[in-house]
Structures are given as C-alpha cells and as structure tokens.
Amino acid sequence: MSQTETTNEPVQVSNKYDGTQIKNAVDDEISRFYSKEQNFSQSHIHSDIKLLLGYLSCFIAGGSFLYEYKTSFNDALTVTTVCVIVYWAIQSVSFAYGYFVEKDELFAGTKKVDGKSTSTLKISGKIDKHSPIYQLCFSYTDIGSGKSVSQKVEPNVTTWFDTQGVLVQQAMDSDLSAYLSTLVQKLHQE
Known part of the structure; x- marks a missing residue:
C-alpha cells in the first residue's frame, strides 16, 4: 500500500455519550466528507498560523536554552527573562487567534471547477459536554x-453511532449531504 492510500477503518469512540470524543470524531469526519466526497479543497490557514506560532515559541525556548548553555545562568538571566x-x-496571541478569529470553525473549503473557484463552504460547530x-x-x-x-x-x-460506538458513515454522510443540498437550494431560491 502506498503512503497516499488510507485504510477505511471504522471510526469508533469508547463512549458515544462523551461530548469530547464525539466532537473529535465528528469533526474529522465532517472534514473528510466535504473534502473527499464533495470535492472541496480544505483551507488549512488556521492550522498553519497556529503551527507557525508554536514553532516560533519552540525556537525562542530553544534559543534561550542554547544561550544559557553557552554562557552561565547568571549571564543569561536577562535574555532568559526576555x-x-x-x-x-506568543502563546497569548495564539490563544487570542483561536478565540477571536478561528472561533469554532471546523471546516473551510473552496470548490473548484475546471481550476476556477466556484463556491466556498464554512462550517462551525459547538457541542456541550453532556449533550x-x-x-x-x-x-x-x-x-x-x-x-x-x-x-x-x-x-x-x-444517531450517527451504533450501540458499539462505531460511526455509521452512511447515516452521517446522508445528513451532511442533505445539509449542503438545502444550502444550495436556498441560495438558488433567493
């Protein structure tokens, strides 16, 4: 099997009434459905920005350690403090970006036909812990x-999971497809 191929292992959660497990499983499947099944090119801008901020934080921590290693603790105290x-x-900026810009966005994608962007789809979601x-x-x-x-x-x-906690992909895909169809119909009615 090549690296680009994926196995179709069923998605399973240990407790289908645990909001966190459900959210994580469903979020991944929403992205899979709209990018693979509906051919939207997923935007990864939020992940890229947060990764950049995270790497920058790591480089600063590493640089501070390296400077202290090359000098002494007392000589590096000012640099370490800065x-x-x-x-x-940087961590505050990352938190603010997630809270104010990214918010609860699960998926952002653009559909292209013949290399030209025709539509965009954004999905945000929220689930309460015990709901x-x-x-x-x-x-x-x-x-x-x-x-x-x-x-x-x-x-x-x-309802998208069976009694064993396995995601019933057909049920979820059917609902997600219906939501998109309703949006497209609503758009053309206006």
Whole structure:
C-alpha cells in the first residue's frame, strides 16, 4: 500500500455519550466528507498560523536554552527573562487567534471547477459536554454571483453511532449531504 492510500477503518469512540470524543470524531469526519466526497479543497490557514506560532515559541525556548548553555545562568538571566516574556506573548496571541478569529470553525473549503473557484463552504460547530446535540452553522457562498446563505442545524450526533460506538458513515454522510443540498437550494431560491 502506498503512503497516499488510507485504510477505511471504522471510526469508533469508547463512549458515544462523551461530548469530547464525539466532537473529535465528528469533526474529522465532517472534514473528510466535504473534502473527499464533495470535492472541496480544505483551507488549512488556521492550522498553519497556529503551527507557525508554536514553532516560533519552540525556537525562542530553544534559543534561550542554547544561550544559557553557552554562557552561565547568571549571564543569561536577562535574555532568559526576555525570552520567557516573548514566549508567553506568543502563546497569548495564539490563544487570542483561536478565540477571536478561528472561533469554532471546523471546516473551510473552496470548490473548484475546471481550476476556477466556484463556491466556498464554512462550517462551525459547538457541542456541550453532556449533550448529544451538535450545533452546526453552515455558510455557503457562490463566488460567481456573490450570494451567501447560512443555515444552523442541530443534529443528535449519537444517531450517527451504533450501540458499539462505531460511526455509521452512511447515516452521517446522508445528513451532511442533505445539509449542503438545502444550502444550495436556498441560495438558488433567493
């Protein structure tokens, strides 16, 4: 099997009533469905920015350690203090970016036809810790006309899992496909 091929192992959670496990499993499957099944090119800008900030933090911590290693603790105290302050400033920026910019976004993608972008889809979601209801907000934009529509849905995600905690992909895919179809129909009605 080549590295680009993936196995179709079923997604399983140990407790289908644990909101965190469900959210993590469903988020990955939402991204899979819209990128693989519906041919949206997923945007990874949020991940890239957070990775950049994380790597920058690591380089600062590593640089501080290296400077202290080459000198002495007392000689490096000022540099270490500055590095610690800069490190926490970068971590604060990362937190603020996640809270104010990324928010609860699960998926952002663009559909291309013949190399030209035709539409965008953004999905954000929130699930309470002890609730099976996943609040999903879909936003669909037709780039050609500039029209946008939004829709909020609240599926009971436990219906997407069988009694063993295995994701029933057909049930989930059917619902996700219906949500997108409804958005497209809504867009063309306006």
